[in-house]
Amino acid sequence: MTLSSKPLDIVILGLSLSSSWGNGHATTYRALIKGLKAEGHRVLFLERDVPWYAENRDLADPDFCELVHYQDLDGMLETHHDRLCAADAVMVGSYVPEGRDLIDRLAKLNLQRLCYYDIDTPVTLAMLDRGEHAYLSPQQIPLFTAYFSFSGGEVLTRLERQYGAQQALPLFCSVDPDLYHETGEPPLWDLGYLATYSPDRQPTLERLLIEPARRLPHLKFVVAGPQYPADIDWPRNVERIDHLPPREHCAFYNRQRFTLNVTRADMIAAGWSPSVRLFEAGACKTPIISDDWRGLDELLPDGEAILIARQSEDVITALTRMDDAARQSLGEAGQRIVLRSHTGLARARELARAIDELPTLNRQRQSERQQRSA
Missing domain, CATH: 3.40.50.2000 (Glycogen Phosphorylase B;)
Structure with a gap:
């Protein structure tokens, strides 16, 4: 893979960035987005304003991205319509409130790239196997330009062959070495x-x-x-x-x-x-x-x-x-x-390279026109 050719504008709709209370998503997003910021990319994080996270926020105002809380899908999509359509990639995360409705509505917009970031891939697949579609339905998986997964290996093949993912790519969790490092404390x-x-x-x-x-x-x-x-x-x-x-x-x-x-x-x-x-x-x-x-x-x-x-x-x-x-x-x-x-920086570089190599909406349309005229 080549390095990303230009700074990217990315919009992430995730479970939470502001609160790590009761979830492992926030620390994952923080490390990743800090890495993206360090590489010169721009990120808007859209987070549903829910009381259990609002009461337990440990990062209310991050300095590495723009964080916006929204009350409902209608208002969010209207307010951020232009930014969503102009972004190099829009990425929906797992366990987002009203996730299925959100995905359907985003798929109807003229987005350059619609991606999914499954921070819960094993849980997601187990739920789909049981016929449970809490935040994602199997019919939606082919809609994404790329399906980024917390799990790699055989899981990626299954996402493509069984569920029709256009591209299933690994994007493991990562760590922020500014927060996790050797301190020299004696063992207790x-x-x-x-x-x-x-x-x-x-x-x-x-x-x-x-x-x-x-x-x-x-x-x-x-x-x-x-x-x-x-x-x-x-x-x-x-x-x-x-x-x-x-x-x-x-x-x-x-x-x-x-x-x-x-x-x-x-x-x-x-x-x-x-x-x-x-x-x-x-x-x-x-x-x-x-x-x-x-x-x-x-x-x-x-x-x-x-x-x-x-x-x-x-x-x-x-x-x-x-x-x-x-x-x-x-x-x-x-x-x-x-x-x-x-690290978050290593993972950010992986994500940026992958996005840069994904087809955009305009390139897809050009390819479709060429196929029709052939």
Whole structure:
């Protein structure tokens, strides 16, 4: 791919940029758009004004893009009609309120490029398989000039062959290294985990953290995140933190000898679906232990930049037998890969190059006229 030939004007209609409360979209958009700004591109982010995010905004006025909150689709489309039609690309994100109606109405405008950014691809496909069309219907997928996906690998082929996507392209999550970096703080815990409770992740958490904690009572463990049931039998050496605000995540990673990554069932089934937690921990140079899924070893080589654990003994071995030099080498390798390939700037360059190579509405019309006259 060649570099983008000119600064791009991009309009994103996403779930939220202003509030990271209860969603992983905001931090993804922030890292990506900061990267776009650094590359000289212009972004307008249109966010539906909903009370649960309005009451929990931790970025009300970003300095890297224009952020506008709207009350309803009619008013938004009327106010921003000219900007939408002039933009080099209009990108709709997953889980946007009234997403299906929004997509249908945008498809009727003379947009240069209409794209989709699925930050929830495994969940989206699982919902479509069940006949649930909460924010996207299968009939809408062929409407997009490009379908950008949080998942890569076989998922992209499925989007094109089964659902008729014109082009399905990977656009993984990314990390902002200004927010996630090595701090030099001494380790407080031997193994930590950061995530909201999820029933499908809990058996793996039991196997890869709680059981090792029971068997290693002299070591310290921590689990941070809300909504864990009160009846979980936590070992005495597992510290619980109910809520950890994003501003404290960097320090949290830096104070662990190892951090644990556990993957949702839909993401495991899809494969090639890295969590932003992987890249955040990697940017902090924290050695990562993770459950296994297809594509992980391609992103972070097992034994070199990450440790893939399948059973409790794998975690116990890492915690008790890996010396500090080997542990630090693991963290350094993970950090190198993340800072080279998985920052917001790297992802912004991928997106800009991809958009620049996509056909525009005018080029599509010219091609159609040439085909008719041939």
